[in-house]
Amino acid sequence: MKFARYSSSVASVVPVHDIFRKSRSRLPFNIFHGKLTGRRRILNYSQKRQLSAKAKMVVEQYLPPWFSVAPMMDWTDNHYRTLARLISKHAWLYTEMLAAETIVYQQDNLDRFLAFSPDQHPIVLQIGGNNLDNIAKATELANPYGYDEINFNCGCPSPKVAGHGCFGVRLMLDPKFVAEAMSVIAANTDAPVSVKCRIGVDDHDSYNELCDFIYKVSSQSPTRHFIIHSRKALLNGISPAENRTIPPLKYEYFYGLLRDFPDLRFTINGGITSIDEVNAARKAGAHGVMIGRAAYHNPWHLLGHVDSAIYGAPSSGITRRQVLEKYQVYGDSVLWRDGRKPHVRDVVKPLLHFFHSEPGNGLWKRKADAAFQHCTTIKSFFEETLVAIPDSVLDAPIAGPPPPGREDLFDNIQTLLPPPYESSEEELLCA
Ligand SMILES: Cc1cc2nc3c(=O)[nH]c(=O)nc-3n(C[C@H](O)[C@H](O)[C@H](O)COP(=O)(O)O)c2cc1C
Numbered sequence: 001m002k003f004a005r006y007s008s009s010v011a012s013v014v015p016v017h018d019i020f021r022k023s024r025s026r027l028p029f030n031i032f033h034g035k036l037t038g039r040r041r042i043l044n045y046s047q048k049r050q051l052s053a054k055a056k057m058v059v060e061q062y063l064p065p066w067f068s069v070a071p072m073m074d075w076t077d078n079h080y081r082t083l084a085r086l087i088s089k090h091a092w093l094y095t096e097m098l099a100a101e102t103i104v105y106q107q108d109n110l111d112r113f114l115a116f117s118p119d120q121h122p123i124v125l126q127i128g129g130n131n132l133d134n135i136a137k138a139t140e141l142a143n144p145y146g147y148d149e150i151n152f153n154c155g156c157p158s159p160k161v162a163g164h165g166c167f168g169v170r171l172m173l174d175p176k177f178v179a180e181a182m183s184v185i186a187a188n189t190d191a192p193v194s195v196k197c198r199i200g201v202d203d204h205d206s207y208n209e210l211c212d213f214i215y216k217v218s219s220q221s222p223t224r225h226f227i228i229h230s231r232k233a234l235l236n237g238i239s240p241a242e243n244r245t246i247p248p249l250k251y252e253y254f255y256g257l258l259r260d261f262p263d264l265r266f267t268i269n270g271g272i273t274s275i276d277e278v279n280a281a282r283k284a285g286a287h288g289v290m291i292g293r294a295a296y297h298n299p300w301h302l303l304g305h306v307d308s309a310i311y312g313a314p315s316s317g318i319t320r321r322q323v324l325e326k327y328q329v330y331g332d333s334v335l336w337r338d339g340r341k342p343h344v345r346d347v348v349k350p351l352l353h354f355f356h357s358e359p360g361n362g363l364w365k366r367k368a369d370a371a372f373q374h375c376t377t378i379k380s381f382f383e384e385t386l387v388a389i390p391d392s393v394l395d396a397p398i399a400g401p402p403p404p405g406r407e408d409l410f411d412n413i414q415t416l417l418p419p420p421y422e423s424s425e426e427e428l429l430c431a
Pocket of ligand 1: 070071072073074075096097126153155156196229244269270271272290291292293294
């Protein structure tokens with residue numbers, strides 16, 4: 001049984017996440033569906049082996065999303081995800097990273113961190129942390145919210161996280177711990193699990209070291225899906241933003257993993273900026289493609305073509321004006337929620353790139369700056385600012401081909417692959 005989101009004919013008529021959820025509930029085993037009794041499951045050796053063996057079956061049935069929007073701290077919050085879902089029904093959406101400790105210590109306030117509108121499915125929760133007990137507990141606490149997948153962060157280079165926090169990308173140096181963490185996550189959730197990592201850290205940047213990490217994590221835990229941000233992280237004091245530009249992208253490592261771990265599933269991430277590149281990455285063999293900054297900086301043109309150009313679904317024909325009308329209803333409903341102060345600026349933040357490179361964009365931003373000073377509703381904010389945008393922009397549906405990208409980005413990738421991974425299983429298990 002294959003998930004129908006890999007079949008454009010089915011994906012075009014049925015919401016992908018419905019298919020996904022129905023399929024998942026029919027999986028012919030129930031190790032990921034064990035009833036939680038309110039007590040976290042910490043596994044003994046034979047349970048771990050059982051989990052791992054059963055997990056091998058998952059790969060036959062679980063396929064990663066063709067297209068996803070990356071987890072981005074302070075960016076992919078509820079507001080952005082609401083906007084993204086209005087534009088694309090099929091893109092998978094990742095939350096910002098939530099530290100396991102935050103979830104555990106905010107047990108009385110979980111909705112603030114974990115709640116999302118049902119429209120946001122398919123949605124993935126990303127957790128970070130380095131304490132197994134808290135990771136298990138956080139996963140268990142997130143369970144009732146019904147995330148479609150739980151992802152574990154092994155890629156964040158921020159000094160707060162990878163520095164004194166000692167998690168994020170630093171965990172790539174401790175695959176044994178990552179395997180333990182993934183085992184407790186899998187044992188405490190009904191959802192599939194995945195790891196998001198880099199291709200290396202500092203001098204630990206050879207292809208073989210990356211393979212060792214993937215091998216150890218996948219052979220000692222139920223992890224079968226890895227999202228690979230295809231550049232290494234430098235922990236020598238450069239900023240997180242620099243860590244997303246200075247280390248070079250090495251897509252050849254990603255495609256090497258596809259060759260050397262044919263039983264696993266890999267999503268490519270890093271530097272992909274157009275629909276053409278998404279389709280080129282998939283044509284070259286990637287199981288899934290994740291885009292971060294480009295989906296934030298140009299949501300209309302990037303997400304607007306995902307459903308038709310990637311999933312083969314008919315175009316929704318929705319216009320920016322219709323998106324804004326729906327977003328206004330959402331925005332005004334959350335402004336006064338919980339009696340908190342209005343935060344028009346926060347709700348409007350994901351829209352600041354909505355008119356990217358369109359006529360009127362500059363004037364709209366200036367009007368927005370002024371309106372932030374006094375508008376207390378999204379309705380009044382729109383009334384005051386949208387006069388800057390021509391009707392031709394507001395009323396044009398997503399149509400035509402997506403803006404062109406580097407279709408040839410992966411054309412020569414097979415000629416650049418590193419030598420095949422060769423470490424023996426015994427060697428690694430004894431390491
Ligand atoms: C503002 C910002 C915040 C980010 N926060 C996270 C995060 O919370 N977790 C994570 O795994 N990656 C995070 N990332 C990294 C992205 O998920 C992604 O791996 C990276 O931006 C490369 O993809 P891109 O080139 O498509 O943007 C963040 C990136 C940005 C720009």
